[in-house]
Amino acid sequence: xxxxxxxxxxxxxxxxxETPATGMGVSNTKLAMWLFLSSDCLFFGAFISAYLFxxxxxxxxxxxxxxxxxxxxxxxxFILLMSSLTMVLALAAIMRGDYRRLRVWxxxxxxxxxxxxxxxxxxxxxxYRQGLSLDKNLFGSTFFVLTGLHGAHVTAGIIWLVSLWGxxxxxxxxxxxxxxxxxxxxxxxxxxxxWIVIFTVVYLIPK
Amino acid sequence: MADEGANPAGTATExxxxxxxxxADEQPGTAIERAEAAPPARAEPQLPMxxxxxxxxxxxxxxxxxxxxxxxxxxxxxxLYYLEGDVPDGLIIAFLxxxxxIKFVLVASWYMHLRTDKPIFRRFFVLGVVAAIxxxxxxxxxxxxxxx
Numbered sequence: 035x036x037x038x039x040x041x042x043x044x045x046x047x048x049x050x051x052e053t054p055a056t057g058m059g060v061s062n063t064k065l066a067m068w069l070f071l072s073s074d075c076l077f078f079g080a081f082i083s084a085y086l087f088x089x090x091x092x093x094x095x096x097x098x099x100x101x102x103x104x105x106x107x108x109x110x111x112f113i114l115l116m117s118s119l120t121m122v123l124a125l126a127a128i129m130r131g132d133y134r135r136l137r138v139w140x141x142x143x144x145x146x147x148x149x150x151x152x153x154x155x156x157x158x159x160x161x162y163r164q165g166l167s168l169d170k171n172l173f174g175s176t177f178f179v180l181t182g183l184h185g186a187h188v189t190a191g192i193i194w195l196v197s198l199w200g201x202x203x204x205x206x207x208x209x210x211x212x213x214x215x216x217x218x219x220x221x222x223x224x225x226x227x228x229w230i231v232i233f234t235v236v237y238l239i240p241k
Numbered sequence: 242m243a244d245e246g247a248n249p250a251g252t253a254t255e256x257x258x259x260x261x262x263x264x265a266d267e268q269p270g271t272a273i274e275r276a277e278a279a280p281p282a283r284a285e286p287q288l289p290m291x292x293x294x295x296x297x298x299x300x301x302x303x304x305x306x307x308x309x310x311x312x313x314x315x316x317x318x319x320x321l322y323y324l325e326g327d328v329p330d331g332l333i334i335a336f337l338x339x340x341x342x343i344k345f346v347l348v349a350s351w352y353m354h355l356r357t358d359k360p361i362f363r364r365f366f367v368l369g370v371v372a373a374i375x376x377x378x379x380x381x382x383x384x385x386x387x388x389x
Contacts, residue, residue, distance in 0.1 A: 059293070072366050076369060089386075105319075126304070237322075239334055
């Protein structure tokens with residue numbers, strides 16, 4: 035019986051890619067995303083450094099120990115970590131051509147992200163009620179700017195994920211577009227690793 | 242989660258070549274002996290590769306395992322926070338930073354696929370991370386942030 039020649043797995047995925055490769059043999063978009071993430075390290079580093087520089091210099095309260103709710107922030111951190119898992123499962127699903135799971139994991143990632151942002155909004159509101167605002171003291175200024183910028187990154191990621199989910203629902207996101215999901219995932223995982231640093235440096239390290 | 246669905250592309254790679262099949266039948270020993278001598282069957286089907294990758298991505302099971310490690314590390318971090326006062330602050334800070342580095346490296350290497358991508362991506366990212374850490378450590382040290 036004649037056997038139909040089936041291309042290897044990696045060829046199946048690569049065949050659909052129309053992203054122009056660089057001279058280094060890697061796609062332009064992926065390389066650009068890594069360069070952006072590399073520069074974003076310096077961006078977040080500046081705000082984390084500003085927080086550390088002004089830490090403990092606020093004369094009028096409230097101070098970090100007065101307002102932080104570590105159990106609550108731990109739960110939101112856990113949720114953001116889990117969103118990285120669902121993101122990577124979405125990528126695995128699209129690479130396998132499993133579009134039902136792709137939609138489920140993309141939506142789950144966006145929902146986890148939205149839950150994290152909801153938690154951050156709740157936290158900011160609580161802090162404000164306890165007298166901490168952007169212009170109250172140095173702690174308030176550096177804390178709100180740093181965590182707010184991170185929240186803005188997460189929000190941008192949610193919008194990106196929801197748009198990908200919309201395309202997946204319409205059937206316009208196929209295995210040929212695996213790299214689009216991967217690049218969105220790179221961004222999403224980056225905001226996760228930035229939060230890993232912020233959670234440790236800003237919330238957990240003794241003041 | 243474990244069964245992420247069938248992998249049609251993956252099974253394609255596992256199609257038996259008729260020539261190899263024929264030569265396998267000609268090998269000495271019984272079928273059981275040959276099966277025992279053969280390398281163990283791969284338990285985890287490999288995902289296909291994207292451009293710019295040198296190795297296949299990990300399997301979903303491996304991703305879940307990494308997530309479990311991340312959860313345990315986060316729980317340990319939070320537990321350390323509640324040891325403040327009982328344990329020297331320097332020790333707590335050292336352990337907290339260690340857990341943060343472990344989590345950072347796990348996410349970057351497994352979830353962001355720096356382990357399986359071409360080294361050029363890793364070099365760019367490490368360059369940014371090292372530049373940021375070096376630059377701000379120098380600035381903060383000059384501003385006597387760590388001395389007081």
